[in-house]
Amino acid sequence: MxxxxxxxxxxxxxxxxxxxxxxxxxxxxxxLMSLELLLNxxxxxFIAFGRYYADFRGQIFAIFVIATTAAEVAVALGILVALVRxxxxxxxxxxxxxxx
Numbered sequence: 785m786x787x788x789x790x791x792x793x794x795x796x797x798x799x800x801x802x803x804x805x806x807x808x809x810x811x812x813x814x815x816l817m818s819l820e821l822l823l824n825x826x827x828x829x830f831i832a833f834g835r836y837y838a839d840f841r842g843q844i845f846a847i848f849v850i851a852t853t854a855a856e857v858a859v860a861l862g863i864l865v866a867l868v869r870x871x872x873x874x875x876x877x878x879x880x881x882x883x884x
Contacts, residue, residue: 791832798825812867812874816860823853 798821805818827846834842864874871878 788832788836791828795825795829795832798822798828810876812864812876815876816857816864820853820857823849 802818802821802825805821806815809815809818827849830842830846830849832842834840834845868874
């Protein structure tokens with residue numbers, strides 16, 4: 785059985801890597817992948833604490849986060865396709881104003 789501290793450490797490391805990717809990178813696709821990494825680190829902690837306390841609610845929260853993330857990815861990729869057609873760039877600095 786894996787100790788709780790190892791799962792928390794893994795979640796913290798993934799969260800820090802994801803936060804660094806969101807804050808430091810300029811490509812929108814890399815920022816979206818970093819957001820996914822952030823949410824997956826939260827899922828690891830939900831499941832680890834649910835297993836530690838012998839409660840299934842952590843897994844239920846993780847499933848809701850995964851469903852929300854799937855919806856976010858679908859909407860974000862649709863926006864990115866429209867953005868590339870109009871601006872032909874994926875840099876965050878170049879796309880500061882979204883006009884209709």
